[in-house]
Amino acid sequence: MSFFRRFSRSPEAVIGASILGVLVVMALFAPLLFPRDPLSIAGPALLRPFQDWSLPLGTDRLGRDVLAGLFHGARTSLAVGLASAATAIIIGTIVGTLAGFAGGLTDEALMRITDAFQTVPGFLLALAFVSVIGPSLFVVVLAIALGTWTGPARIARAEVLSIRERDYVASARVIGMHPLEIAFREVLPNALPPVLALSSVIVAAAILTEAALSFLGLGDPNRVTWGGMIAEGRTVLRSAPFLSIIPGIALVLTVLGVYLAGEGAVETTAVRRGRS
Amino acid sequence: MTAPLLVASGLHKRFSRGGKTVVALDNVSFEIGQGETLALVGPSGSGKSTVARTILRLIEPDAGNIHFEGEDFLAQHGARLRAGRAKLQMVFQDPLAAFNPRATVARVLDDPLRIHDLADRAHRPKIIASLLDRVGLSPNLRDRAIHEISGGQRQRVAIARALATKPALMVLDEAVSALDVSVRGQILELLLDLQEAENIAYLFISHDLGVVRSIAHRVAIMDAGRIVETGPAAEVVANPKSAIGKALVAATPKLLRKA
Amino acid sequence: MTPRVFLQELGVSYRSNGTEVEALRDISLEIRTGERLAIIGESGSGKSTLALAIAGLLPASTRIEGRIDWPELGRVPQNGRDIGFVFQDPASSLNPVLTIGEQIAEVARTHLGLNWRQSYKRAEELLHRVHLPDPASALSAFPHQLSGGQRQRVAIAEAIAARPALLIADEATSALDTIVQAEIVTLIQELIVQDGMSLLFISHDIALASEIADRIAVFRYGRLVEIADTNRIVTAPTEAYTRQLLDAHMGLDVEPLLRKAEAGKLS
Numbered sequence A: 001m002s003f004f005r006r007f008s009r010s011p012e013a014v015i016g017a018s019i020l021g022v023l024v025v026m027a028l029f030a031p032l033l034f035p036r037d038p039l040s041i042a043g044p045a046l047l048r049p050f051q052d053w054s055l056p057l058g059t060d061r062l063g064r065d066v067l068a069g070l071f072h073g074a075r076t077s078l079a080v081g082l083a084s085a086a087t088a089i090i091i092g093t094i095v096g097t098l099a100g101f102a103g104g105l106t107d108e109a110l111m112r113i114t115d116a117f118q119t120v121p122g123f124l125l126a127l128a129f130v131s132v133i134g135p136s137l138f139v140v141v142l143a144i145a146l147g148t149w150t151g152p153a154r155i156a157r158a159e160v161l162s163i164r165e166r167d168y169v170a171s172a173r174v175i176g177m178h179p180l181e182i183a184f185r186e187v188l189p190n191a192l193p194p195v196l197a198l199s200s201v202i203v204a205a206a207i208l209t210e211a212a213l214s215f216l217g218l219g220d221p222n223r224v225t226w227g228g229m230i231a232e233g234r235t236v237l238r239s240a241p242f243l244s245i246i247p248g249i250a251l252v253l254t255v256l257g258v259y260l261a262g263e264g265a266v267e268t269t270a271v272r273r274g275r276s
Numbered sequence B: 001m002t003a004p005l006l007v008a009s010g011l012h013k014r015f016s017r018g019g020k021t022v023v024a025l026d027n028v029s030f031e032i033g034q035g036e037t038l039a040l041v042g043p044s045g046s047g048k049s050t051v052a053r054t055i056l057r058l059i060e061p062d063a064g065n066i067h068f069e070g071e072d073f074l075a076q077h078g079a080r081l082r083a084g085r086a087k088l089q090m091v092f093q094d095p096l097a098a099f100n101p102r103a104t105v106a107r108v109l110d111d112p113l114r115i116h117d118l119a120d121r122a123h124r125p126k127i128i129a130s131l132l133d134r135v136g137l138s139p140n141l142r143d144r145a146i147h148e149i150s151g152g153q154r155q156r157v158a159i160a161r162a163l164a165t166k167p168a169l170m171v172l173d174e175a176v177s178a179l180d181v182s183v184r185g186q187i188l189e190l191l192l193d194l195q196e197a198e199n200i201a202y203l204f205i206s207h208d209l210g211v212v213r214s215i216a217h218r219v220a221i222m223d224a225g226r227i228v229e230t231g232p233a234a235e236v237v238a239n240p241k242s243a244i245g246k247a248l249v250a251a252t253p254k255l256l257r258k259a
Numbered sequence C: 001m002t003p004r005v006f007l008q009e010l011g012v013s014y015r016s017n018g019t020e021v022e023a024l025r026d027i028s029l030e031i032r033t034g035e036r037l038a039i040i041g042e043s044g045s046g047k048s049t050l051a052l053a054i055a056g057l058l059p060a061s062t063r064i065e066g067r068i069d070w071p072e073l074g075r076v077p078q079n080g081r082d083i084g085f086v087f088q089d090p091a092s093s094l095n096p097v098l099t100i101g102e103q104i105a106e107v108a109r110t111h112l113g114l115n116w117r118q119s120y121k122r123a124e125e126l127l128h129r130v131h132l133p134d135p136a137s138a139l140s141a142f143p144h145q146l147s148g149g150q151r152q153r154v155a156i157a158e159a160i161a162a163r164p165a166l167l168i169a170d171e172a173t174s175a176l177d178t179i180v181q182a183e184i185v186t187l188i189q190e191l192i193v194q195d196g197m198s199l200l201f202i203s204h205d206i207a208l209a210s211e212i213a214d215r216i217a218v219f220r221y222g223r224l225v226e227i228a229d230t231n232r233i234v235t236a237p238t239e240a241y242t243r244q245l246l247d248a249h250m251g252l253d254v255e256p257l258l259r260k261a262e263a264g265k266l267s
Helices: A005-008 A011-032 A068-100 A104-118 A122-133 A137-148 A150-163 A167-174 A179-197 A199-215 A226-232 A242-275 B050-053 B078-087 B105-115 B124-134 B140-141 B149-165 B183-197 B209-215 B233-238 B243-251 C047-055 C100-112 C116-130 C148-159 C178-195 C206-212 C230-235 C240-248 C257-266
Strands: B006-017 B019-032 B036-039 B063-068 B088-091 B169-173 B201-207 B217-221 B226-232 C001-017 C019-031 C036-040 C063-071 C085-086 C165-170 C197-201 C213-221 C223-229
Touching: A005 A011, A005 A242, A005 B233, A011 A068, A068 A104, A068 A199, A068 A226, A068 A242, A068 B088, A104 A150, A122 A137, A122 A199, A137 A150, A137 A199, A137 B019, A137 C019, A137 C047, A150 A179, A150 A226, A167 B088, A179 A199, A179 C240, A199 A226, A199 A242, A199 C197, A226 A242, A242 B169, B006 B050, B006 C257, B019 B063, B019 B226, B036 B050, B036 B209, B050 B169, B050 B201, B105 B124, B105 B140, B105 B149, B124 B140, B124 B149, B124 C178, B149 B183, B169 C019, B183 B201, B183 B209, B183 C240, B201 B209, B201 C036, B217 B233, B217 B243, B226 B233, B226 B243, B233 C197, C001 C036, C001 C047, C019 C036, C019 C047, C019 C197, C019 C223, C036 C047, C036 C206, C047 C085, C047 C100, C047 C116, C047 C165, C047 C197, C085 C148, C100 C116, C100 C148, C116 C148, C178 C197, C178 C206, C197 C206, C206 C230, C213 C230, C213 C240, C223 C230, C223 C240
Parallel strands: B036 B201, B036 B217, B088 B169, B169 B201, C036 C197, C036 C213, C085 C165, C165 C197
Antiparallel strands: B006 B019, B006 B063, B217 B226, C001 C019, C001 C063, C213 C223
16 A cells, blocks of 8 residues: 555544645745735735735734735745754754764764753754844754754664664675765664654744744744744734734644644554554 | 685683673684685574674774784774775675665675775676676566565575675675575575685584584584684584584484484 | 364465465364474465464454364363463563563463462472573563573463463574574473473474474475374475475485585586
8 A cells, every 4th residue: 555545544644734735835825826025015004804805814013914924924934844854854863873873982972962952942042043143044944953953863873873783784894885884875764764753843843933033033034924923913912813813823733734744654654664 | 735814813802791791702713714614603602603793893802813814904994994804705694684674686786896896887787797697696686675585585695795895705694594494505505606616715603513514614613702622524513522512413403214 | 082273274364565465275284182293384384374373363454264173172262371372582572571470470370360479489380390590589580681592491481381281382492502492392392291281383494393293294385285293204205395395404414515516526
C-alpha cells in the first residue's frame, strides 16, 4: 500500500493536511488576490467584519484590510516556520552527527556548547538576538533556529552513537572510506528518521515564536505578520476584539494543522516499518 | 620459505565495562603466510573477533605489534592507513548488518573502486560486472537493493566488495555461520577457488570445527584471550592437545550413523 | 500410543503488502507422548512458523487452515502451562528489567496457583534443575548479568516452570557456541526424560538433530519433505533433498574441501 493511501486513512492526518493545504494556497495566492501592499490604507478605519463585501473581514485602526493581512501573514508564518525549522534541523543534525561520530574531545566540546544553548530559554535567546542585530526576516529565522537546534542535535547524537557500532560502519572503515564520508554518507542518512519525526513540533514552535517576536514588535517591520496584527489589535481590544481574534484563530489553526499532519506522517511511516 | 604475510606478536587488549576489566587478548602471537588459511577457533568470548578487529585496525591493541607485508601496520595513520587498508579486507558474519540499509549492490561495489581510485568513473560499471561474475552472480543484480537479495547472494556481494581492492589477506569473521547449509558449501568452494586464483590468505574465524577442518591449512585454538594450541588443521582436530580443543571436538555435532 | 499433538492438513499463510504468502501447506504429523521430534529445514522452510502455530503465537492476521488437536488434554492448550517455548535469543525473550526470580516465579504463580513465597521456592528449584551455579543468588540477578548460555538455562527453567506437556525449542542453541550448545542439548535431554515431556526441536543442523531426536521431519518451502526415525533419515533417506542436507553437513569425518581442491589441482 502506498504511503499516501495509508496517510489518507487517518482522519487526523487528513484534517491536518487540509488545514496546511488551505494555508499554502493562501500564501501562494496572496499577491494575486491582494496585489496591493497589505500595509497600505484600504478603507475607513475600524470597519467591522461582514459590513462591506469589498473588505469582508473589516479594517484595522489605520484602515488596512484585515483579510489581505491574513493572507500575506500566512506567507510570513509559513516561510519563517519552515525556514527556521529546516535551519535548526540541519545545524542540529550536523552537530549531533559530528559529536556522536567523532567522540572524545570533539563530542565533549560540541555537547557542552549544546548544553549552553539549551540552558538559555529559546525565546529569550531569539529576543536578545533580534534586539541586537535588528529585525529582518533572515535574522528572525536565524534567531528562532538558534534556540531550537539543540533538540535535533541531541537526538541525532544518540542515534549516531548506536549506528557507529554497526557492522556497516566498520565495513566502510575497512574499505578505507574517509571518516567524514562515513559520518555524512553512511551514518547521517540512517540517523535522520527520528530527527525528522520531531520536525512537526519544531515547525509549530517556530511559528509560535515568530508570532511572539512580532507581537513584541521585533518582527520584520516591512511585512505583515499575524503576531503583529494581534499586537495592533490589542490597543483597541475592547472596542474591536475581532482585530486580535481573527489572526489568533489563524495561528491556532496553523499550529494544529502542522501537528496533526506531522503526527499522521510519523505514524504512517511507523506502521510501514512495523509491517515490513 | 618467503617472509610471512602477516606477523602479529604479543597483542594485548583489555576492555573495561561498568568498572570491570575484561582481558580480551593476552599475549596473542601468530603468523599467516601468503595464500594460507589460518583458522581461529574458540568458544564465544575467547577473543577471536577481537583479534580480527585488531588486525584490521578497527580496535587499537594496548600492546603488541602487527607487521603486514613487512611494514609496521600499527604505525600507519590517516590517509596512509586508509590507502593501506586496500590489501587487508574483511567479510562479516551477518551480511545484512554489514551493508548500509540504503545501499544497492552497485554502490557497495563502487565504493572501494572510487576510494582507492582503481578505475575512473566510466570504467567502473565494467569492473563491477566482472566482480559480480567472479563471485558467481548475475550482473543484472547490480541495481537491486541489498535488502532485496537473498542471504547467500549478499555474502557473495560482500566477498566481491572485499575482492575489489585485490587484497592479500581477507579476514572472514564467522562469514558462513549465518548461511543455510547448502549455501554454506557453495560459498566455501568460492573462497577456495579465489584463494587458488589470487593467492589470497584468509584469517578464518569460526566456532565450527567441521567447517574449519574442511577449509583451513592451519588452526589456532583460543581460550580466554590466549592462543592455547596451533597446528595443521587436520592434526589438531584429530588429536587436540589443549583442554578447550578437546571440548570443542567433543561438542561438535556428529551425524549418528547407527547402522 | 496416542499422540500428544496431532496436526491435520495444517496450512498457514501471511498477508504481506497485499499479497498472500504461504508459509506452510498441508502439514500432517503427530508429536507422540514423550518423544523427541526434530524439525529440520533451511530458511524459508516454515519450520519456525510451525513452532509458532503449535504454540498459538502467530499474529492474529494470519490465516490458519486444518487442525491442531491435543487428544490427551481435551481442552484448548494454554501457552506457558501446556506448552513451554524456548526462543533462539534469550537476550530478547527475557525481560531485562525483571530479576530472574520474578520472571520464573510469575510463570509458576500464574499457572500452578502458588503464592509468591511458594513460587520463589519453585523458581529456585527450577534454577537448580537447569544447573545454574548458585541458584539462590541467581534469583535476584538480572538477565544482563548472566552469560548467553546461562540466560538460555534461565529461559528453559521458565519454559518448564508449569510442567508443560510439550517443550518447543526453536533454534534454541543456534546463538551459542558449540561447547555451550552441547551443554544445553544435554540439559534439554535430561529434563525431557525427567518430566516425561515431548520435545519439538527446531533446527537447521541435521547432525545436531540426529543427536537429540527420536524422529526427524524435514521441511522445505513450507512443505513436509519426509518424516521418519532418525536412523532411517540419516542412513537411508528417501528424498533427494534430505540426502542433499546430509551431504552438506561438514562433520569431522568427511573429506575436507581443501584436500579435494588440492587433489583436483594435481590431476
